[in-house]
Amino acid sequence: MSTLGIKDIAKLAGVSPATVSRVLNTPELISAKTLVRVQNIIDEHGYIPNRLGTSLRTKKSGNIVAIIPHITKPVNAGIIKSIEQEAQKFGYSVLLGDTQGLRERELHYGSMVRNGQADGILLFGSHLPFAIKTDIPLEKQLPPIVNANEMVPEVNINKIFIDNEAAAMEAMQHLFDLGHTRIAAVAGPSDIPSSDERISGYKKALVRQGIELDENLIVQGDYTLHSGVDMAYYLLSLESKPTAIFAFSDDMAIGIMQVLHKNGVVVPDDISVMGFDDINYAEFVRPSLTTVHQPLEEIGQACANLLIRKIKNPDLPAEKIQLDYTLRIRESTGPAAK
Amino acid sequence: MSTLGIKDIAKLAGVSPATVSRVLNTPELISAKTLVRVQNIIDEHGYIPNRLGTSLRTKKSGNIVAIIPHITKPVNAGIIKSIEQEAQKFGYSVLLGDTQGLRERELHYGSMVRNGQADGILLFGSHLPFAIKTDIPLEKQLPPIVNANEMVPEVNINKIFIDNEAAAMEAMQHLFDLGHTRIAAVAGPSDIPSSDERISGYKKALVRQGIELDENLIVQGDYTLHSGVDMAYYLLSLESKPTAIFAFSDDMAIGIMQVLHKNGVVVPDDISVMGFDDINYAEFVRPSLTTVHQPLEEIGQACANLLIRKIKNPDLPAEKIQLDYTLRIRESTGPAAK
DNA sequence: TAATTATATGGAAACGATTTGTATGTTATT
DNA sequence: AATAACATACAAATCGTTTCCATATAATTA
Numbered sequence: 082m083s084t085l086g087i088k089d090i091a092k093l094a095g096v097s098p099a100t101v102s103r104v105l106n107t108p109e110l111i112s113a114k115t116l117v118r119v120q121n122i123i124d125e126h127g128y129i130p131n132r133l134g135t136s137l138r139t140k141k142s143g144n145i146v147a148i149i150p151h152i153t154k155p156v157n158a159g160i161i162k163s164i165e166q167e168a169q170k171f172g173y174s175v176l177l178g179d180t181q182g183l184r185e186r187e188l189h190y191g192s193m194v195r196n197g198q199a200d201g202i203l204l205f206g207s208h209l210p211f212a213i214k215t216d217i218p219l220e221k222q223l224p225p226i227v228n229a230n231e232m233v234p235e236v237n238i239n240k241i242f243i244d245n246e247a248a249a250m251e252a253m254q255h256l257f258d259l260g261h262t263r264i265a266a267v268a269g270p271s272d273i274p275s276s277d278e279r280i281s282g283y284k285k286a287l288v289r290q291g292i293e294l295d296e297n298l299i300v301q302g303d304y305t306l307h308s309g310v311d312m313a314y315y316l317l318s319l320e321s322k323p324t325a326i327f328a329f330s331d332d333m334a335i336g337i338m339q340v341l342h343k344n345g346v347v348v349p350d351d352i353s354v355m356g357f358d359d360i361n362y363a364e365f366v367r368p369s370l371t372t373v374h375q376p377l378e379e380i381g382q383a384c385a386n387l388l389i390r391k392i393k394n395p396d397l398p399a400e401k402i403q404l405d406y407t408l409r410i411r412e413s414t415g416p417a418a419k
Numbered sequence: 420m421s422t423l424g425i426k427d428i429a430k431l432a433g434v435s436p437a438t439v440s441r442v443l444n445t446p447e448l449i450s451a452k453t454l455v456r457v458q459n460i461i462d463e464h465g466y467i468p469n470r471l472g473t474s475l476r477t478k479k480s481g482n483i484v485a486i487i488p489h490i491t492k493p494v495n496a497g498i499i500k501s502i503e504q505e506a507q508k509f510g511y512s513v514l515l516g517d518t519q520g521l522r523e524r525e526l527h528y529g530s531m532v533r534n535g536q537a538d539g540i541l542l543f544g545s546h547l548p549f550a551i552k553t554d555i556p557l558e559k560q561l562p563p564i565v566n567a568n569e570m571v572p573e574v575n576i577n578k579i580f581i582d583n584e585a586a587a588m589e590a591m592q593h594l595f596d597l598g599h600t601r602i603a604a605v606a607g608p609s610d611i612p613s614s615d616e617r618i619s620g621y622k623k624a625l626v627r628q629g630i631e632l633d634e635n636l637i638v639q640g641d642y643t644l645h646s647g648v649d650m651a652y653y654l655l656s657l658e659s660k661p662t663a664i665f666a667f668s669d670d671m672a673i674g675i676m677q678v679l680h681k682n683g684v685v686v687p688d689d690i691s692v693m694g695f696d697d698i699n700y701a702e703f704v705r706p707s708l709t710t711v712h713q714p715l716e717e718i719g720q721a722c723a724n725l726l727i728r729k730i731k732n733p734d735l736p737a738e739k740i741q742l743d744y745t746l747r748i749r750e751s752t753g754p755a756a757k
Numbered sequence: 758t759a760a761t762t763a764t765a766t767g768g769a770a771a772c773g774a775t776t777t778g779t780a781t782g783t784t785a786t787t
Numbered sequence: 788a789a790t791a792a793c794a795t796a797c798a799a800a801t802c803g804t805t806t807c808c809a810t811a812t813a814a815t816t817a
Contacts, residue, residue, distance in 0.1 A: 158491035195467050
């Protein structure tokens with residue numbers, strides 16, 4: 082375990098530490114023969130430069146940290162994969178930080194860029210992961226950071242997003258087209274921006290269609306399977322039941338469908354169910370789930386790419402990039418029951 | 420962005436850097452009045468010690484890296500959560516490394532402990548994430564490391580595992596009890612130890628039951644939803660179809676059930692399906708999935724706890740900890756069709 | 758009161774790399 | 788043969804901490 086350092090390698094190769102460093106970083110400045118000699122010693126001993134020393138000196142860690150509320154949710158699968166690929170293309174490593182929805186963990190991962198362990202932040206939550214001072218302009222305080230999916234309220238930040246409101250409206254239009262007029266919305270937590278935006282789309286769609294809003298039909302879950310279950314029981318308990326349910330996450334939609342099935346309600350014949358996200362299980366549940374597809378790979382790639390550009394050039398102004406959603410119509414939605 | 424260092428704080432407080440360091444790390448050695456004075460300056464400026472400097476000096480990073488083949492698979496959800504919780508309890512941070520199954524990424528994350536960015540490794544893959552020399556005893560070369568779920572062949576390593584062979588046998592026994600004799604196995608990739616162990620359990624169970632092995636009934640997938648689909652089509656194409664299918668992952672089982680349903684095969688009336696893992700979707704698919712439950716939270720906690728103990732005391736001998744699986748019987752298995 | 762011991766702080770050397778002059782050795786030019 | 792030009796390699800400073808050692812002050816004891 083006694084790992085040897087650049088000085089040891091230098092001694093073994095009969096050169097100075099500076100030369101070893103150049104062999105590693107700027108080999109074109111080194112003569113062919115010393116290059117191979119030193120490189121051989123390096124290989125032979127499996128020398129790996131201590132990243133702490135390097136980072137300390139260069140003030141670059143080569144890491145980016147992705148702050149993700151619940152990393153194992155299937156909706157993150159495509160995002161993470163593409164982030165890693167894009168980052169690797171530019172020589173960056175991705176450190177994944179799972180916050181479990183805890184503010185403390187957000188702050189913890191957020192501090193990694195200030196304490197030198199990372200060069201930039203990919204933020205998938207809706208809170209800035211550090212304290213900001215009100216007496217100094219925000220831009221002066223921000224490290225390189227890109228915000229995706231769940232938007233922070235702050236304006237001057239790089240953002241990658243889809244138009245949640247428009248997506249919700251389009252989903253509603255699909256249900257209107259099938260003849261539904263009594264449509265329940267199962268929203269996410271109230272402090273989650275994407276949920277608010279989708280509620281807004283839900284309401285606008287009703288207005289446009291000339292349908293009066295029934296507040297009883299808007300319920301709040303937390304995007305999880307189990308909250309879908311709870312909300313389904315509530316909706317089934319209504320005296321005047323909806324003919325369609327628009328859940329703002331696939332997980333909730335799946336939970337809802339299970340309860341409906343257990344209670345003898347046939348989807349979509351009795352009630353249609355619509356999800357949001359298009360996780361990979363959406364087409365494998367029964368009936369397969371109609372949902373709003375998010376371009377997850379694109380989101381991940383765009384995030385990483387943008388962040389790295391900001392790291393290399395911190396003074397660029399904030400960019401907002403909007404990506405396209407798609408309606409994926411499957412079996413869980415059908416004509417409204419009479 | 421010009422972040423100030425310990426010297427700046429020292430200057431502002433009119434003390435030496437050593438004193439500031441003590442305020443942060445050993446406040447009991449500092450007089451009450453300087454303590455509050457220095458602490459105020461620290462708070463006022465939001466000073467955060469540079470972790471690189473600290474780690475370089477102390478030779479401890481306070482990080483552990485978890486190397487995970489596919490982090491977003493639902494089976495990892497409970498594991499990751501409990502790892503984080505346990506690590507935090509001891510003041511360690513978890514860096515999640517998703518390898519996407521690539522050797523290169525394994526090596527990359529594996530090098531983090533040698534280059535100072537992490538103090539130990541939680542390994543969920545079946546390859547050691549670094550090169551080992553054959554002329555030196557393994558124990559001399561190993562950093563603190565704990566291997567879980569998918570076992571590396573090397574013997575002298577800390578391991579957390581369930582008895583996959585016994586679990587597979589018990590699953591088979593459940594199917595035997597229902598009257599099945601023609602049971603297909605849908606295995607994982609051939610280089611994945613857990614799959615081999617389950618195959619071994621599958622075969623032993625057949626022997627014990629006095630049923631002749633039919634090699635045509637053992638097929639190989641890759642643990643994913645889509646490979647479940649492919650394998651299901653293959654099994655349906657057999658002239659003599661199985662009455663039960665034992666998939667070595669829930670994802671494959673879910674893929675299989677979808678194909679069966681599409682082709683008018685009723686589960687479990689026509690064919691029973693059994694999974695492995697007990698991911699959270701298992702009880703939400705239709706029919707809900709009978710499967711082998713792995714104690715994911717326990718695994719995560721045991722891993723992190725063991726690793727941290729090894730970090731603090733590297734000379735402890737390797738430990739092997741076996742945890743208990745449980746059969747979860749749901750709707751996807753039933754009496755064998757005539 | 759003087760001598761001794763605790764207590765609190767400062768100075769400076771590490772930790773492991775990179776990088777900026779600077780020095781050395783070679784080759785080319787006059 | 789002397790100088791210029793160039794290619795290499797070195798020594799030392801540096802990044803931001805912690806910690807050993809020394810010192811100054813305060814507290815205790817004789």
